[in-house]
Amino acid sequence: MAGRTARLVLLAGAAALASGSQGDREPVYRDCVHRCEERNCSGGALRHFRSRQPIYMSLAGWTCQDDCKYECMWVTVGLYLKEGHKVPQFHGKWPFSRFLFFQEPASAMASFLNGLASLVMLCRYHTSVPASSPMYPTCVAFAWVSLNAWFWSTVFHTKDTDLTEKMDYFCASTVILHSIYLCCVRTVGLQHPAVASAFRALLLLLLTAHVSYLSLVRFDYGYNLAANVAIGLVNVVWWLAWCLWNQRRLPHVRKCMVVVLLLQGLSLLELLDFPPFFWVLDAHAIWHISTIPVHVLFFSFLEDDSLYLLKESEAKFKLD
Structure with a gap:
């Protein structure tokens, strides 16, 4: 109601x-995502990623790019916490631990x-x-x-x-x-x-x-x-x-x-x-x-x- x-x-x-929160505007996050996608999301690396990705993840629509953003989000959160800063949001959302x-x-x-x-x-x-x-x-x-x-x-x-x-x-x-x-x-x-x-x-x-x-x-x-x-x-x-x-x-x-x-x-x-x-x-x-x-x-x-x-x-x- x-x-x-x-x-x-x-x-x-x-x-x-969603177009830009504090976390995803960070250079460390963007650089991390860029390097991850270059390393894992094309050619043989992408085929390897798909071969080891659990079937339930692929059926739910999780892509290599999504995984890169997820991993780099936690890298950025770790740096924020290490330096004593507040937890940032990413793309309009708080960081959540995926289950x-x-x-x-x-x-x-x-x-x-x-x-x-x-x-x-x-x-x-x-x-x-x-x-x-x-x-x-x-x-x-x-x-x-x-x-x-x-x-x-x-x-x-x-x-x-x-x-x-x-x-x-x-x-x-x-x-x-x-x-x-x-x-x-x-x-x-x-x-x-x-x-x-x-x-x-x-x-x-x-x-x-x-x-x-x-x-x-x-x-x-x-x-x-x-x-x-x-x-x-x-x-x-x-x-x-x-x-x-x-x-x-x-x-x-x-x-x-x-x-x-x-x-x-x-x-x-x-x-x-x-x-x-x-x-x-x-x-x-x-x-x-x-x-x-x-x-x-x-x-x-x-x-x-x-x-x-x-x-x-x-x-x-x-x-x-």
């Missing part, structure tokens, strides 16, 4: 630095666990909520959108490439927009389906224009940041206003209120930007881990609310 907005803000800030083919193992695992939690809750929702519930189609669609987003988040933290970065951004935007649509259906669309349909078309148009501009024109991090902050604020204010309006009449909406407030509070973890503990666990990974129970709580709210609406619609049907 709203917490992904804060993540987008931090990712956008980091990505804006198997995972570039950021803690964040990748946390993203996977978020996706797993969403899948488990989707199965629970599907089992406990009949398809005749008014909110069933929209909630299930939201769950699948969330699963897709967590999949790409896992892939992005496994191997950061231009494609995985963009898919992570686009899927995060899609989740926020679908959360807004979910809120629209819950607050307006059940009484006025035509309004919900028109609003869905508008959101799809906005998403298409957003993705098309970033993909076909240029990937403008500043614009992407502003756009996602704007839709994130709409998402937060709309859900929170509805929760406050209905908390006495519908006690289960307090779960939704807690989710919105927790995600906003937990997003402050992202501001505690620091070199990763043991070169694995950074603030972003901690944020990912902390959101796992929050997503479970939100799906629990959707389950309770869907069952409430089903009971209400059945009662009206009997009266009619």
